[in-house]
Amino acid sequence: xxxxxxxxxxxxxxxxxxxxxxxxxxxxxxxxxxxxxxxxxxxxxxxxxxxxxxxxxxxxxxxxxxxxxxxxxxxxxxxxxxxxxxxxxxxxxxxxxxxxxxxxxxxxxxxxxxxx
Amino acid sequence: xxxxxxxxxxxxxxxxxxxxxxxxxxxxxxxxxxxxxxxxxxxxxxxxxxxxxxxxxxxxxxxxxxxxxxxxxxxxxxxxxxxxxxxxxxxxxxxxxxxxxxxxxxxxxxx
Numbered sequence: 719x720x721x722x723x724x725x726x727x728x729x730x731x732x733x734x735x736x737x738x739x740x741x742x743x744x745x746x747x748x749x750x751x752x753x754x755x756x757x758x759x760x761x762x763x764x765x766x767x768x769x770x771x772x773x774x775x776x777x778x779x780x781x782x783x784x785x786x787x788x789x790x791x792x793x794x795x796x797x798x799x800x801x802x803x804x805x806x807x808x809x810x811x812x813x814x815x816x817x818x819x820x821x822x823x824x825x826x827x828x829x830x831x832x833x834x
Numbered sequence: 835x836x837x838x839x840x841x842x843x844x845x846x847x848x849x850x851x852x853x854x855x856x857x858x859x860x861x862x863x864x865x866x867x868x869x870x871x872x873x874x875x876x877x878x879x880x881x882x883x884x885x886x887x888x889x890x891x892x893x894x895x896x897x898x899x900x901x902x903x904x905x906x907x908x909x910x911x912x913x914x915x916x917x918x919x920x921x922x923x924x925x926x927x928x929x930x931x932x933x934x935x936x937x938x939x940x941x942x943x944x945x
Contacts, residue, residue, distance in 0.1 A: 727874070750932045762877075762924065762936040769932065808876060812932045821892075822867075822934060826876040 720745040724825035739794040741809030750812040838937035853912040857925030866908035871922040
């Protein structure tokens, strides 16, 4: 079964610091990869996604992620975080199921706190 | 914009009660999903549906059932609520593409 690992459960950064959140998945086939974000009191929303093509994808609010197939990784990055980036971040992998269809599997989430 | 709405933001129920959580999407999506979100566990899939009157078990279906009588509406039912079902419940929908769109969530407390 596919699984997703997010190594950092809680991250605290100062404003303007650089961010990298790790995400690794286990699945041997073709995958689609996502990062979702949940700001305090708001619903989960898509930050960026990778389906195919350029492995470096850019999302909203200056975030980007790089798909490294050989490492089964899809790490999220931002060069300079802002206080408003305080949120919980979820990595997710969509993969085909043996019996047909596909399934989205989420990591356990990383709580990011950005301090002024 | 895709809009997914959930009937309640907060709900308090007693153990043994039957609980209905409603989800409605306005984009004619075929696929709908119910997750629960717990600290340190991320989102776990309870049930999903690819079409009207069709349902499939997710990873943690025990203690839950679902109903999809109309395309836009997907209901999650707790037949007899228990304290371990206290959680945040998220509904999502998607069309043929892979991006799921989420509702605001229902925070359920079972006493």
